[in-house]
Amino acid sequence: xxxxxxxxxxxxxxxxxxxxxxxxxxxxxxxxxxxxxxxxxxxxxxxxxxxxxxxxxxxxxxxxxxxxxxxxxxxxxxxxxxxxxxxxxxxxxxxxxxxxxxxxxxxxxxxxxxxxxxxxxxxxxxxxxxxxxxxxxxxxxxxxxxxxxxxxxxxxxxxxxxxxxxxxxxxxxxxxxxxxxxxxxxxxxxxx
Numbered sequence: 025x026x027x028x029x030x031x032x033x034x035x036x037x038x039x040x041x042x043x044x045x046x047x048x049x050x051x052x053x054x055x056x057x058x059x060x061x062x063x064x065x066x067x068x069x070x071x072x073x074x075x076x077x078x079x080x081x082x083x084x085x086x087x088x089x090x091x092x093x094x095x096x097x098x099x100x101x102x103x104x105x106x107x108x109x110x111x112x113x114x115x116x117x118x119x120x121x122x123x124x125x126x127x128x129x130x131x132x133x134x135x136x137x138x139x140x141x142x143x144x145x146x147x148x149x150x151x152x153x154x155x156x157x158x159x160x161x162x163x164x165x166x167x168x169x170x171x172x173x174x175x176x177x178x179x180x181x182x183x184x185x186x187x188x189x190x191x192x193x194x195x196x197x198x199x200x201x202x203x204x205x206x207x208x209x210x211x212x213x214x215x216x
Contacts, residue, residue: 032197044159046197047140101135103162103193107205108172110147110189112212123180125156125212127189127205128172138163142194145176150187156180162193186212 026035027050029043042049112125127145135141141162146154156178165175176191186207193201 042142042161043197044142044144047142047161047194102133102201103131103135103141104133105129105131105191105201105203107189107191107203110186110205110207110212111174120181123183125176125178125180125184125186126174127176127191128174129191129203130172131166134162134166138166140196143175144192144194145178146190146192147176147178147184147186148188148190149185155184155186 027038027040028035029046029048031048032043032046034043034045036043041051107127107129109128110125111128112123114121114123116122125147138161142159143162143165144159145157147156148154158176158178160175165173167173176189186209188204188206191203191205192199
C-alpha cells in the first residue's frame with residue numbers, strides 16, 4: 025500500500041511519517057490545499073489574479089530603465105555546520121553480520137524555527153552512487169550543544185565501499201544547503 029502526500033502529491037509508503045520531498049507531517053491532520061482549490065473552482069481565479077499582480081509588478085519596476093536592485097529570491101535561513109566524521113561498527117548474530125554507519129557534525133548555526141527543515145544523509149561510493157540514505161527532521165537531530173551530533177544512522181547487511189557522505193538541508197522540498205565529507209576508511213576498516 026502507499027499514500028499520497030496532500031502537499032506535493034508524492035507517492036510514499038503507507039508507513040511514512042512525513043514526506044521526504046516537502047516535509048509534510050502526516051501526524052498532523054491538515055486538509056489538503058489542492059483539494060480545496062480544485063473542488064471550489066477558485067484555482068482559475070487565483071491564476072488570473074497572480075498574472076495580473078505579476079504583470080503589474082513587472083510594469084511598475086521596469087519603467088523603461090535599467091533596474092539593478094534585486095530583492096532576495098529566498099528568505100530561507102541556512103544551517104551552518106561542519107561534518108566532522110563518518111563512523112560505524114558491525115555486529116554478528118546467527119551468522120549474519122550487520123554494519124552500522126552514522127555521521128557526526130558540529131552545528132554552528134541553525135534557524136530558530138526548524139519547522140519544515142529536513143536533513144538528508146547520503147552515503148556514496150567514489151562514483152557518487154548513493155549506497156544508503158537516511159532522512160530525518162532537523163528538529164529531531166539538533167539540540168543545543170558544543171559537541172558533535174550524531175545522525176544519519178544507516179544499517180546494511182553487506183559491506184559498503186564508501187567514499188564520501190553528502191548531507192543536504194532541505195526546507196519545504198528545496199535543498200538550501202549541502203555539505204560533503206570524505207570518508208576516512210581507516211576508521212571504517214570493517215567495510216573494506
